[in-house]
Amino acid sequence: MSPLVIVLLVVISVALIAYALMPRKTEDQEAILRRMTGKRSTEQADLLRKEAKESVTKKMVQKVAPIATRPVMPKNAEEMSRLNVKLANAGLRRENAATHFLASKTILGIICAIVGVVYALSRGGDSQQIATWTIVLAALGFMGPNVWLSMAVNSRRDQVRKGLPDSLDLLVISVEAGLALDAAIQRVGDELKNVHPTLSEEFQITSLEAQMGIPRAESLNNMAGRTGVPEVRSLVSIVNQAERFGTSIAHALRNQADALRVKRRQEAEERAQKTTVKLMMPLIMFIFPAIFVVLAGPAVLRLIDTMSNSSNL
Numbered sequence: 465m466s467p468l469v470i471v472l473l474v475v476i477s478v479a480l481i482a483y484a485l486m487p488r489k490t491e492d493q494e495a496i497l498r499r500m501t502g503k504r505s506t507e508q509a510d511l512l513r514k515e516a517k518e519s520v521t522k523k524m525v526q527k528v529a530p531i532a533t534r535p536v537m538p539k540n541a542e543e544m545s546r547l548n549v550k551l552a553n554a555g556l557r558r559e560n561a562a563t564h565f566l567a568s569k570t571i572l573g574i575i576c577a578i579v580g581v582v583y584a585l586s587r588g589g590d591s592q593q594i595a596t597w598t599i600v601l602a603a604l605g606f607m608g609p610n611v612w613l614s615m616a617v618n619s620r621r622d623q624v625r626k627g628l629p630d631s632l633d634l635l636v637i638s639v640e641a642g643l644a645l646d647a648a649i650q651r652v653g654d655e656l657k658n659v660h661p662t663l664s665e666e667f668q669i670t671s672l673e674a675q676m677g678i679p680r681a682e683s684l685n686n687m688a689g690r691t692g693v694p695e696v697r698s699l700v701s702i703v704n705q706a707e708r709f710g711t712s713i714a715h716a717l718r719n720q721a722d723a724l725r726v727k728r729r730q731e732a733e734e735r736a737q738k739t740t741v742k743l744m745m746p747l748i749m750f751i752f753p754a755i756f757v758v759l760a761g762p763a764v765l766r767l768i769d770t771m772s773n774s775s776n777l
Contacts, residue, residue: 553692554616555662571607576605617692620662624691627660629728631667632699632721640715645703646674666691681707695724 544562551561580601584594631652637647653667666687673683684700699720706716 468768533684546591547685549692550613550617550688552690555620557690563607565613572608573602573606581620594619621691621693621702623662625695626728627656627663628693629724630660630697631656631663631719632717632724636717636721639717645713646671646680651672653740682730695727 470627471734502570547562547565551565553555556565556719577598579600579682580597581594583601586599589597634652634655635648638651640644643651648669650671653664656664656667669690670683670687674680678686681700681704688700690699699717702716702720703713706713
């Protein structure tokens, strides 16, 4: 069989499987279609059409995800808890986030394995090469979501870490102006929405938890667990200790803001000092050869010309 026929068969098989998993037309969808064909505005029809597509996609995901997560399901509750914490650190806090993440690993691994088989067959490889390409690409596809999740966690932590000194300054100003700590957290969450949206979201969630009746210490600890940033954990510990011992919260927040600002400046200076070392490899590999060609090129050409003339004589 030619590679083109194999690729065509794989595409047809995937399309048939997707069609089999698609939900059938129900009475609700028929009612939506009837409402769309009635005397309604274009915006309402577009909204209903979008909701219908989202419902179909959601049902497909709900059917496929449990099947795809079985091979990679964590063995115990502890591993599942660590996965949920890591997803929360990346900003994925939905109830089915873990299921979708695990399903993506299986589906991506299968797709990469199929690509490996097709690529090996197209190059006319034997069974050993086919197995090698299949295993390598399947492993890469299986580990791809883990790499993406680690990058998302690190990026979100950097965003929280960069916005923390500014948020502490606003907290100090709000508390010294007479606001309670809960009201100051809510105000800071609203003010940082456009500048530091990630940290603003965390403050807003903390404020909502406090309004729901959760103790302030517990809501702050939840924020530290969601972010996974050591500076936030330190801030939560200082606030809890200040409330427990009856000291000034504004003074504690001001000291913490000064410490974070000094730490941020030191990190910037450290990165600046590392720049010279990081520039060595680009200089050696790209810039120095070009400079050597420009400086030594004419001399080398003149030397070659002189040697050729002397040989002719």
